[in-house]
Protein backbone atom coordinates (compact mmCIF):
# COMPACT_ATOMS: atom_id res chain seq x y z
CA UNK A 541 0.00 0.00 0.00
CA UNK A 542 1.42 3.35 -1.00
CA UNK A 543 1.48 5.89 1.72
CA UNK A 544 1.62 9.63 1.48
CA UNK A 545 5.09 10.69 0.40
CA UNK A 546 5.79 12.81 3.42
CA UNK A 547 3.87 12.55 6.64
CA UNK A 548 5.04 14.45 9.63
CA UNK A 549 5.18 13.02 13.09
CA UNK A 550 5.05 15.46 15.95
CA UNK A 551 6.56 14.09 19.09
CA UNK A 552 6.00 15.14 22.65
CA UNK A 553 2.59 16.55 22.07
CA UNK A 554 1.29 18.06 25.29
CA UNK A 555 4.50 19.64 26.50
CA UNK A 556 4.01 20.73 30.05
CA UNK A 557 4.62 19.55 33.55
CA UNK A 558 4.34 15.87 32.69
CA UNK A 559 6.78 16.04 29.82
CA UNK A 560 9.38 17.71 32.03
CA UNK A 561 9.58 14.55 34.14
CA UNK A 562 12.83 12.59 33.77
CA UNK A 563 13.92 9.34 35.43
CA UNK A 564 16.37 9.33 38.39
CA UNK A 565 19.86 10.56 37.36
CA UNK A 566 18.49 11.11 33.86
CA UNK A 567 18.80 14.33 31.88
CA UNK A 568 16.38 16.24 29.71
CA UNK A 569 16.98 14.82 26.23
CA UNK A 570 18.38 16.74 23.29
CA UNK A 571 15.58 16.11 20.81
CA UNK A 572 17.67 17.57 18.00
CA UNK A 573 19.81 14.42 18.20
CA UNK A 574 16.98 12.62 16.40
CA UNK A 575 17.07 14.98 13.45
CA UNK A 576 19.37 12.65 11.57
CA UNK A 577 16.51 10.19 11.21
CA UNK A 578 14.47 12.33 8.82
CA UNK A 579 12.95 10.27 6.01
CA UNK A 580 14.47 7.02 7.11
CA UNK A 581 11.24 5.17 7.93
CA UNK A 582 7.74 4.88 6.55
CA UNK A 583 4.71 5.76 8.60
CA UNK A 584 3.48 2.17 8.29
CA UNK A 585 6.73 0.76 9.64
CA UNK A 586 6.91 3.38 12.38
CA UNK A 587 3.43 2.58 13.69
CA UNK A 588 3.96 -1.16 13.25
CA UNK A 589 7.11 -1.06 15.37
CA UNK A 590 5.36 0.97 18.08
CA UNK A 591 2.37 -1.38 18.19
CA UNK A 592 4.25 -4.66 17.88
CA UNK A 593 7.46 -4.06 19.86
CA UNK A 594 8.02 -0.70 21.52
CA UNK A 595 4.71 0.27 23.10
CA UNK A 596 2.26 -2.58 22.48
CA UNK A 597 0.02 -1.35 25.28
CA UNK A 598 -0.80 1.76 23.23
CA UNK A 599 0.80 4.29 25.59
CA UNK A 600 2.56 6.03 22.70
CA UNK A 601 -0.70 7.44 21.35
CA UNK A 602 -0.82 9.98 24.18
CA UNK A 603 2.52 11.42 23.07
CA UNK A 604 2.96 10.93 19.37
CA UNK A 605 0.64 12.32 16.77
CA UNK A 606 1.03 12.34 13.04
CA UNK A 607 -0.01 15.20 10.82
CA UNK A 608 0.08 15.20 7.07
CA UNK A 609 1.71 18.14 5.39
CA UNK A 610 2.67 18.37 1.76
CA UNK A 611 6.31 18.60 0.85
CA UNK A 612 7.40 19.30 4.38
CA UNK A 613 10.98 18.60 5.25
CA UNK A 614 10.82 19.39 8.92
CA UNK A 615 14.07 18.77 10.67
CA UNK A 616 14.01 21.12 13.58
CA UNK A 617 13.24 20.47 17.21
CA UNK A 618 11.35 23.29 18.84
CA UNK A 619 11.00 23.21 22.56
CA UNK A 620 10.07 19.64 23.29
CA UNK A 621 8.56 19.03 19.91
CA UNK A 622 10.39 17.10 17.26
CA UNK A 623 9.19 16.54 13.75
CA UNK A 624 10.34 13.51 11.86
CA UNK A 625 9.40 13.30 8.23
CA UNK A 626 8.35 9.81 7.15
CA UNK A 627 8.94 8.60 3.63
CA UNK A 628 6.80 6.13 1.71
CA UNK A 629 9.61 3.79 0.74
CA UNK A 630 13.10 3.09 1.93
CA UNK A 631 14.77 6.07 0.34
CA UNK A 632 18.44 6.21 -0.53
CA UNK A 633 19.04 8.18 2.63
CA UNK A 634 17.20 5.59 4.68
CA UNK A 635 18.99 2.65 3.10
CA UNK A 636 22.38 4.27 3.61
CA UNK A 637 21.49 5.00 7.19
CA UNK A 638 20.75 1.43 8.15
CA UNK A 639 23.81 -0.20 9.60
CA UNK A 640 24.40 -3.79 10.43
CA UNK A 641 26.22 -6.84 9.24
CA UNK A 642 25.85 -5.80 5.60
CA UNK A 643 28.34 -3.00 6.25
CA UNK A 644 31.03 -5.20 7.72
CA UNK A 645 33.96 -6.29 5.57
CA UNK A 646 33.65 -9.83 4.16
CA UNK A 647 34.85 -12.48 6.63
CA UNK A 648 38.39 -13.74 6.19
CA UNK A 649 39.38 -17.38 6.43
CA UNK A 650 39.62 -18.54 10.04
CA UNK A 651 38.49 -15.08 11.25
CA UNK A 652 34.74 -15.05 10.63
CA UNK A 653 34.24 -12.06 12.96
CA UNK A 654 37.00 -9.83 11.54
CA UNK A 655 35.86 -6.21 11.47
CA UNK A 656 33.19 -6.68 14.13
CA UNK A 657 33.48 -4.65 17.33
CA UNK A 658 31.66 -6.17 20.31
CA UNK A 659 31.15 -4.75 23.80
CA UNK A 660 30.44 -7.36 26.46
CA UNK A 661 28.55 -6.13 29.51
CA UNK A 662 28.89 -8.59 32.41
CA UNK A 663 25.64 -7.94 34.31
CA UNK A 664 25.83 -6.46 37.84
CA UNK A 665 29.00 -5.71 39.84
CA UNK A 666 29.63 -8.72 42.07
CA UNK A 667 32.56 -8.86 44.49
CA UNK A 668 31.92 -7.06 47.75
CA UNK A 669 28.84 -5.39 46.24
CA UNK A 670 27.00 -8.65 45.52
CA UNK A 671 25.02 -8.64 48.79
CA UNK A 672 23.99 -5.01 48.41
CA UNK A 673 22.82 -5.55 44.84
CA UNK A 674 20.83 -8.60 46.01
CA UNK A 675 22.70 -10.90 43.66
CA UNK A 676 24.08 -13.17 46.40
CA UNK A 677 22.91 -16.28 48.20
CA UNK A 678 24.61 -19.11 50.05
CA UNK A 679 23.49 -22.54 51.16
CA UNK A 680 25.21 -23.80 54.31
CA UNK A 681 28.94 -23.97 53.70
CA UNK A 682 28.50 -24.00 49.90
CA UNK A 683 30.16 -21.45 47.61
CA UNK A 684 28.24 -18.18 47.64
CA UNK A 685 26.32 -17.72 44.39
CA UNK A 686 27.01 -14.20 43.09
CA UNK A 687 25.65 -13.34 39.68
CA UNK A 688 28.06 -10.42 39.08
CA UNK A 689 31.12 -12.67 39.49
CA UNK A 690 29.58 -15.42 37.34
CA UNK A 691 28.77 -13.07 34.46
CA UNK A 692 32.34 -11.71 34.59
CA UNK A 693 33.74 -15.23 34.35
CA UNK A 694 31.61 -15.93 31.26
CA UNK A 695 32.55 -12.53 29.81
CA UNK A 696 36.27 -13.31 29.99
CA UNK A 697 35.80 -16.74 28.40
CA UNK A 698 33.63 -15.22 25.68
CA UNK A 699 36.11 -12.37 25.09
CA UNK A 700 38.84 -14.94 24.48
CA UNK A 701 36.71 -16.92 22.02
CA UNK A 702 35.49 -13.88 20.08
CA UNK A 703 39.00 -12.43 19.76
CA UNK A 704 40.27 -15.73 18.33
CA UNK A 705 37.45 -15.48 15.78
CA UNK A 706 38.70 -12.06 14.71
CA UNK A 707 36.36 -9.70 16.61
CA UNK A 708 37.52 -6.63 18.47
CA UNK A 709 36.18 -7.00 22.02
CA UNK A 710 35.87 -4.68 25.01
CA UNK A 711 34.34 -5.44 28.41
CA UNK A 712 32.43 -2.75 30.32
CA UNK A 713 34.19 -3.97 33.47
CA UNK A 714 37.05 -6.37 34.07
CA UNK A 715 36.75 -6.82 37.84
CA UNK A 716 34.30 -6.63 40.75
CA UNK A 717 34.41 -2.83 41.04
CA UNK A 718 31.79 -0.35 39.88
CA UNK A 719 32.49 1.94 36.95
CA UNK A 720 30.51 4.80 38.50
CA UNK A 721 32.20 7.19 40.92
CA UNK A 722 28.88 7.59 42.74
CA UNK A 723 28.24 5.85 46.04
CA UNK A 724 24.98 5.39 47.96
CA UNK A 725 25.77 8.12 50.50
CA UNK A 726 26.15 10.62 47.65
CA UNK A 727 22.69 9.81 46.35
CA UNK A 728 20.49 10.48 49.39
CA UNK A 729 18.86 13.61 47.97
CA UNK A 730 18.08 11.79 44.71
CA UNK A 731 16.75 8.84 46.75
CA UNK A 732 14.44 11.17 48.69
CA UNK A 733 13.11 12.61 45.42
CA UNK A 734 12.64 9.16 43.95
CA UNK A 735 10.69 7.94 46.99
CA UNK A 736 8.47 11.04 46.98
CA UNK A 737 7.73 10.67 43.28
CA UNK A 738 6.49 7.11 43.74
CA UNK A 739 4.57 7.99 46.95
CA UNK A 740 6.78 5.87 49.18
CA UNK A 741 7.57 6.96 52.71
CA UNK A 742 11.13 8.12 53.43
CA UNK A 743 12.45 6.25 56.45
CA UNK A 744 16.09 5.53 57.32
CA UNK A 745 15.60 2.04 55.85
CA UNK A 746 13.82 3.01 52.61
CA UNK A 747 16.29 5.89 52.00
CA UNK A 748 19.24 3.54 52.37
CA UNK A 749 17.72 0.92 50.07
CA UNK A 750 16.77 3.51 47.46
CA UNK A 751 20.18 5.21 47.47
CA UNK A 752 21.87 1.80 47.14
CA UNK A 753 19.67 0.90 44.19
CA UNK A 754 20.40 4.27 42.56
CA UNK A 755 24.10 3.47 42.96
CA UNK A 756 24.40 -0.17 41.86
CA UNK A 757 21.71 -0.07 39.23
CA UNK A 758 20.99 3.42 37.91
CA UNK A 759 24.36 5.19 38.26
CA UNK A 760 26.34 2.10 37.35
CA UNK A 761 24.32 1.32 34.23
CA UNK A 762 24.44 4.97 33.14
CA UNK A 763 28.23 4.92 33.46
CA UNK A 764 28.49 1.77 31.37
CA UNK A 765 26.18 3.26 28.74
CA UNK A 766 28.42 6.34 28.56
CA UNK A 767 31.49 4.10 28.10
CA UNK A 768 29.79 2.09 25.36
CA UNK A 769 28.23 5.05 23.51
CA UNK A 770 31.13 7.50 23.77
CA UNK A 771 34.25 5.35 23.88
CA UNK A 772 33.74 1.78 22.65
CA UNK A 773 31.12 2.55 19.95
CA UNK A 774 30.57 -1.13 19.14
CA UNK A 775 28.52 -2.84 16.43
CA UNK A 776 26.84 -4.97 19.10
CA UNK A 777 26.50 -5.02 22.90
CA UNK A 778 26.21 -8.44 24.54
CA UNK A 779 24.70 -8.25 28.04
CA UNK A 780 25.38 -11.37 30.08
CA UNK A 781 23.16 -12.45 32.97
CA UNK A 782 22.15 -15.55 34.86
CA UNK A 783 18.47 -15.74 35.68
CA UNK A 784 16.96 -16.74 39.04
CA UNK A 785 13.54 -17.29 40.59
CA UNK A 786 12.68 -15.70 43.94
CA UNK A 787 14.92 -17.38 46.50
CA UNK A 788 13.54 -15.79 49.68
CA UNK A 789 16.04 -15.39 52.52
CA UNK A 790 19.55 -15.25 50.91
CA UNK A 791 20.98 -17.10 53.93
CA UNK A 792 18.34 -19.86 53.62
CA UNK A 793 17.44 -19.76 49.93
CA UNK A 794 14.93 -22.11 48.40
CA UNK A 795 15.98 -24.36 45.52
CA UNK A 796 13.51 -25.20 42.78
CA UNK A 797 13.35 -27.79 40.00
CA UNK A 798 12.86 -25.61 36.92
CA UNK A 799 15.41 -23.85 34.78
CA UNK A 800 14.91 -21.88 31.59
CA UNK A 801 16.38 -19.55 28.98
CA UNK A 802 15.40 -16.39 27.18
CA UNK A 803 16.82 -13.36 25.36
CA UNK A 804 15.68 -9.77 25.56
CA UNK A 805 15.60 -6.96 23.05
CA UNK A 806 14.43 -3.47 23.98
CA UNK A 807 10.67 -3.03 23.87
CA UNK A 808 7.36 -2.96 25.77
CA UNK A 809 7.39 0.58 27.18
CA UNK A 810 4.41 1.00 29.52
CA UNK A 811 2.13 4.02 29.77
CA UNK A 812 3.80 5.00 33.05
CA UNK A 813 7.30 4.74 31.59
CA UNK A 814 6.34 6.92 28.64
CA UNK A 815 5.40 9.74 31.02
CA UNK A 816 9.14 10.33 31.38
CA UNK A 817 10.53 12.57 28.69
CA UNK A 818 13.90 10.80 28.64
CA UNK A 819 12.18 7.42 28.23
CA UNK A 820 10.13 8.69 25.27
CA UNK A 821 13.31 9.96 23.70
CA UNK A 822 15.16 6.69 24.32
CA UNK A 823 12.29 4.65 22.85
CA UNK A 824 12.26 6.77 19.70
CA UNK A 825 16.02 6.64 19.43
CA UNK A 826 15.88 2.83 19.62
CA UNK A 827 13.04 2.64 17.12
CA UNK A 828 14.44 5.12 14.61
CA UNK A 829 17.97 3.71 14.76
CA UNK A 830 16.40 0.39 13.67
CA UNK A 831 18.56 -1.57 16.07
CA UNK A 832 15.80 -4.21 16.19
CA UNK A 833 16.71 -5.24 12.63
CA UNK A 834 20.03 -6.44 13.99
CA UNK A 835 19.23 -7.42 17.56
CA UNK A 836 16.19 -9.60 16.77
CA UNK A 837 17.97 -11.95 14.32
CA UNK A 838 21.16 -12.03 16.42
CA UNK A 839 19.04 -12.93 19.47
CA UNK A 840 17.27 -15.65 17.47
CA UNK A 841 20.62 -17.10 16.39
CA UNK A 842 21.86 -16.99 19.98
CA UNK A 843 18.63 -18.55 21.27
CA UNK A 844 19.09 -21.45 18.84
CA UNK A 845 22.68 -22.11 19.89
CA UNK A 846 22.00 -21.69 23.63
CA UNK A 847 18.87 -23.87 23.48
CA UNK A 848 20.85 -26.60 21.69
CA UNK A 849 23.75 -26.43 24.16
CA UNK A 850 21.76 -26.10 27.39
CA UNK A 851 18.56 -28.02 26.44
CA UNK A 852 16.69 -25.37 28.44
CA UNK A 853 13.04 -24.58 27.66
CA UNK A 854 12.00 -20.95 27.03
CA UNK A 855 10.91 -18.70 29.86
CA UNK A 856 7.40 -17.42 29.13
CA UNK A 857 6.27 -13.97 30.34
CA UNK A 858 2.62 -13.62 31.25
CA UNK A 859 2.45 -9.95 32.28
CA UNK A 860 2.37 -6.69 30.34
CA UNK A 861 6.01 -5.89 31.01
CA UNK A 862 7.24 -8.01 28.09
CA UNK A 863 6.21 -8.71 24.53
CA UNK A 864 7.02 -11.72 22.35
CA UNK A 865 9.32 -10.72 19.50
CA UNK A 866 9.85 -13.06 16.58
CA UNK A 867 8.47 -16.49 15.85
CA UNK A 868 9.51 -18.63 18.79
CA UNK A 869 9.24 -18.27 22.57
CA UNK A 870 12.88 -17.47 23.35
CA UNK A 871 13.12 -13.79 22.36
CA UNK A 872 11.16 -11.11 24.22
CA UNK A 873 11.03 -7.33 24.29
CA UNK A 874 11.44 -5.59 27.64
CA UNK A 875 12.29 -2.05 28.64
CA UNK A 876 15.34 -2.11 30.91
CA UNK A 877 17.77 0.69 31.68
CA UNK A 878 20.45 -1.94 30.98
CA UNK A 879 19.39 -2.39 27.37
CA UNK A 880 17.67 0.83 26.27
CA UNK A 881 20.59 3.19 27.04
CA UNK A 882 23.01 1.60 24.58
CA UNK A 883 22.80 3.40 21.22
CA UNK A 884 23.40 0.31 19.11
CA UNK A 885 21.99 -3.22 18.75
CA UNK A 886 21.90 -5.00 22.11
CA UNK A 887 21.39 -8.66 22.91
CA UNK A 888 20.61 -9.54 26.50
CA UNK A 889 21.02 -13.15 27.62
CA UNK A 890 19.11 -14.64 30.55
CA UNK A 891 19.99 -18.35 30.65
CA UNK A 892 19.85 -20.75 33.63
CA UNK A 893 18.18 -20.35 37.02
CA UNK A 894 20.86 -19.95 39.68
CA UNK A 895 18.63 -21.37 42.41
CA UNK A 896 17.46 -24.39 40.41
CA UNK A 897 18.82 -27.70 41.71
CA UNK A 898 20.47 -28.59 38.40
CA UNK A 899 22.19 -25.24 37.84
CA UNK A 900 23.14 -24.77 41.50
CA UNK A 901 25.03 -28.08 41.42
CA UNK A 902 26.92 -26.97 38.30
CA UNK A 903 27.72 -23.57 39.84
CA UNK A 904 29.13 -25.37 42.89
CA UNK A 905 31.33 -27.46 40.58
CA UNK A 906 32.97 -24.23 39.37
CA UNK A 907 34.84 -23.89 36.09
CA UNK A 908 36.67 -26.91 34.60
CA UNK A 909 37.90 -28.18 31.25
CA UNK A 910 36.23 -31.13 29.52
CA UNK A 911 33.03 -32.58 30.92
CA UNK A 912 31.67 -33.90 34.19
CA UNK A 913 28.57 -35.99 34.78
CA UNK A 914 25.40 -34.26 36.07
CA UNK A 915 22.19 -36.29 36.32
CA UNK A 916 23.86 -38.95 34.18
CA UNK A 917 24.79 -36.52 31.38
CA UNK A 918 28.32 -35.27 30.56
CA UNK A 919 28.33 -31.47 30.76
CA UNK A 920 30.89 -28.72 30.21
CA UNK A 921 31.28 -26.26 33.08
CA UNK A 922 28.25 -23.97 33.16
CA UNK A 923 30.55 -21.04 32.31
CA UNK A 924 32.13 -22.71 29.27
CA UNK A 925 28.83 -24.04 28.00
CA UNK A 926 27.41 -20.47 28.17
CA UNK A 927 30.46 -18.79 26.56
CA UNK A 928 30.89 -21.43 23.83
CA UNK A 929 27.21 -21.29 22.84
CA UNK A 930 27.24 -17.47 22.75
CA UNK A 931 30.31 -17.49 20.49
CA UNK A 932 28.69 -20.09 18.21
CA UNK A 933 25.48 -18.05 17.95
CA UNK A 934 27.38 -14.86 17.10
CA UNK A 935 29.37 -16.69 14.42
CA UNK A 936 26.22 -18.32 13.04
CA UNK A 937 24.74 -14.86 12.50
CA UNK A 938 27.72 -12.77 11.39
CA UNK A 939 29.67 -15.38 9.44
CA UNK A 940 26.67 -15.62 7.10
CA UNK A 941 27.25 -12.07 5.88
Ligand SMILES: [Zn+2]
Pocket residue numbers: 663664687781782783
Ligand atom coordinates in the same frame (compact mmCIF):
# COMPACT_ATOMS: atom_id res chain seq x y z
ZN1 LIG B 1 21.08 -10.22 36.10
